[in-house]
Amino acid sequence: MPQFEVSTPQRTYAAVVERGAVNRLPDFLPAKHGKLFVVTTQDVWELHAERIRKALDGTSFDVLFFTGGEQNKRMAHVEQLAEEMAEKGADRSSVIIAFGGGIVTDLAGFLAAIFMRGIPVIQIATTLLAQVDAAVGGKTGSNLVAGKNLVGVFHQPLAVLIDPAVLTTLPEREYRAGLYEIIKTGIIASEPLFRVLADQRDAVLAQHHHAVDHIIAESVRIKAEVVSSDERESGRRKILNFGHTFGHSLEAETHYKGFLHGEAVSWGMRAATHLAHDLGLLPDSDAESILFVLDRYGPIPSTRNICGNALQSRLVKDKKTIQSKVHFVLPTRIGDVIVKSDVPPEAALKAIRKALADTQEVTQ
Ligand SMILES: NC(=O)c1ccc[n+]([C@@H]2O[C@H](COP(=O)([O-])OP(=O)(O)OC[C@H]3O[C@@H](n4cnc5c(N)ncnc54)[C@H](O)[C@@H]3O)[C@@H](O)[C@H]2O)c1
Ligand SMILES: [Zn+2]
Structure with a gap:
């Protein structure tokens, strides 16, 4: 199955499209990484946590839950997640694994971009929209009352993992x-x-x-x-x-x-x-x-x-x-x-x- 190269001034990385792509997660982690933080929503975790557990096979990780929905894609929640990470001992060697739809990939990407001025993120997209669009290309951000995605930064991921099999549970x-x-x-x-x-x-x-x-x-x-x-x-x-x-x-x-x-x-x-x-x-x-x-x-x-x-x-x-x-x-x-x-x-x-x-x- 195909793997595509995204080549930007910031970073060159792979977007893997493959049934079982989540299993490739360890291949893309930095050789010496600190704590791993999976950012996800409750629904996606209930349906697909096993895929992450299997891929990380024994490696410890923390799960940070975010309440989905466009109304929650806000700076206040980014701050909350950052506080949670700091409490749990995150440092500059930590890695964020965004596991969800476009809201999660945008928000977790943004969190990664600004936590300690930037830590790596791996994007694992679980909606079709996030797989073909939001997770690829490094645009991250959150909404303001004044409009959608009005704050954000470009933060290219270490890799994007796209497993079409997760779509069977999508409404x-x-x-x-x-x-x-x-x-x-x-x-x-x-x-x-x-x-x-x-x-x-x-x-x-x-x-x-x-x-x-x-x-x-x-x-x-x-x-x-x-x-x-x-x-x-x-x-x-x-x-x-x-x-x-x-x-x-x-x-x-x-x-x-x-x-x-x-x-x-x-x-x-x-x-x-x-x-x-x-x-x-x-x-x-x-x-x-x-x-x-x-x-x-x-x-x-x-x-x-x-x-x-x-x-x-x-x-x-x-x-x-x-x-x-x-x-x-x-x-x-x-x-x-x-x-x-x-x-x-x-x-x-x-x-x-x-x-x-x-x-x-x-x-x-
Ligand atoms: N960064 C970019 O370049 C870019 C591009 C396009 C869109 N976006 C952003 O993406 C967001 C929309 O993303 P979306 O359409 O993925 O919506 P979403 O993230 O809200 O996901 C839709 C719903 O599906 C659920 N879900 C996710 N994966 C599932 C699965 N496998 N099975 C069952 N349920 C699942 C989610 O929890 C959510 O309730 C918008 O905020 C938009 O701004 C960003
Ligand atoms: Zn679009």
């Missing part, structure tokens, strides 16, 4: 939310990956090993390649934000409650696709294929009662908006995107309205 809706990020990866960088998603939808949704392992590996390969070319998002890494500019406005407008992140991104990709098509950048057939595949992996919760103007006015408030210029990542064909910042506001509003019209049905 179906969370699994589909991760699939939207994989669809995103296909649209921005790989027509073949997009085709697999289009052609093997039933196998993907049923988690057939060959299909799931392939799409995860392809997504991780591409994310590793993009991050390696631009760790700090000054250029190419921006393409990963396809669907996110619109998606973030939907998440913010619904107070991070109505939609999972991936679902908001699915809606956002729909809006970006309409926009690219309306601007004459994307051929009809590609736009139709994208919208069709998004439907086939749906539904997302209804966007009925959401106001298009409100979403549009949130675009300029997005974290990625610089000096009031909104940067839209727009597909020019399946497998390729451009970043465009001179989009007329009326065109963006029209695309938002079309995407809202597509997703009115009450489904959940």
